[in-house]
Amino acid sequence: MDKMKKKLNIENHIIEIAADVFEEKGFAGARMQQIADQAKINKSLLHYYFRSKEKLFEKSFIIIANRIFAKLGQAFNFSGSISEKITNFLENSQYILWKNRNFLILFINELNQNEELLKKLMDEINMSQELNIFLSQLKEEQEKGILRNDVEPIVLLVNIISLSVFPYVGKPIISQIVEQLNYDYEDYLEIHKKQIAQFIINSIKNPDYKD
Amino acid sequence: MDKMKKKLNIENHIIEIAADVFEEKGFAGARMQQIADQAKINKSLLHYYFRSKEKLFEKSFIIIANRIFAKLGQAFNFSGSISEKITNFLENSQYILWKNRNFLILFINELNQNEELLKKLMDEINMSQELNIFLSQLKEEQEKGILRNDVEPIVLLVNIISLSVFPYVGKPIISQIVEQLNYDYEDYLEIHKKQIAQFIINSIKNPDYKD
């Protein structure tokens, strides 16, 4: 392994560990010393490689965000009808969302208080093509009468995201509520996974359509 | 105004200001000095009244959380069919959620990293009665055939919450996506508000039911 690669390797290692710590504590709560300890390196190395806490945060944040969005984009990219696409996406996205639920909370929280970071990220991540394909296919199926035409496409898209993401991101709220009703949060997620695609499809299928 | 009341008054004033600052910066990012400045009091007074940053945070957090949950509980408490209740709740909750969106993000974020606080909060807030009424009415209407019976009641409940809350809490994600599709976030919320009740009702109404 040449020098360049070794350098990239340790940088990536630091980024992974840093992301863990930032996820756990948030930007303000994270400590450079803890990141160094967890990565088993000297604290000065963090500054040697990344110059400052801000820079380290930004870099690891953007890399992880890109990775997650890429995976979600993949989960979105299947052929078939709208109903099939939705079913497919929901099946394939759940694990990603579960595994990255802590990052998603960090994502929401930090981007909400850091306008600059939001802008930088928006330049990096672009999913408009995949999304536009989905939206136009949706309009097609609405015109054909397969789907009800009283659902605004963008609303459906955001609803799919809300229903996918919130059970994970909103864990404190959801678990509060389901536990008051004597359910277990993890059990709830299992039921949710099984029912959510049908729930969405019910709401968009045209009940009068016969093929 | 007697002394006791005056003391409670200034405590409440501090709590309101503190909540603003914590919403903006999170617990770790908030500064006692900033809270004091914004409340126009001496920093020592914060400790005089609340002893520590943790205590101040906990107190303001729980008070604000209680207030919001009480309002949402109210918005949930209407008579009528399930469909009417859903429509009603969605109409009445949107403004509350919008106004408190920053607190909701704080809520999710802090409770996710603070198990202790979560437990304390769960003792304070109890909405199981209202929720249970809703769930049993839901089951009734399913048995009568008004609503489809392939929707697990708890799933519907959480879906309503997800669809209500996420557009506000997930602002960074949603605005990212809608803006890539040339929508404006605030405009999107308007469309969302108009369509969301119908979206949910579509997904639960039994299409074969005739009364």
Add this chain to the structure above:
DNA sequence: AAAAAGTTTAACCAAATGGTTAATGGATAA
């Protein structure tokens, strides 16, 4: 092998931050 360049470390440092203290001011009650 020697020099040069890059990497790693321990010791420091300045600033920020939560928190304390002791003195001051002001209201209330004797």
Add this chain to the structure above:
DNA sequence: TTATCCATTAACCATTTGGTTAAACTTTTT
């Protein structure tokens, strides 16, 4: 009026924290 009690303030303090430096160590280049 004066003593007591509570509220308020400025000055201080200990610790934490991000960041620097200069020396040591390693690897690469000549």
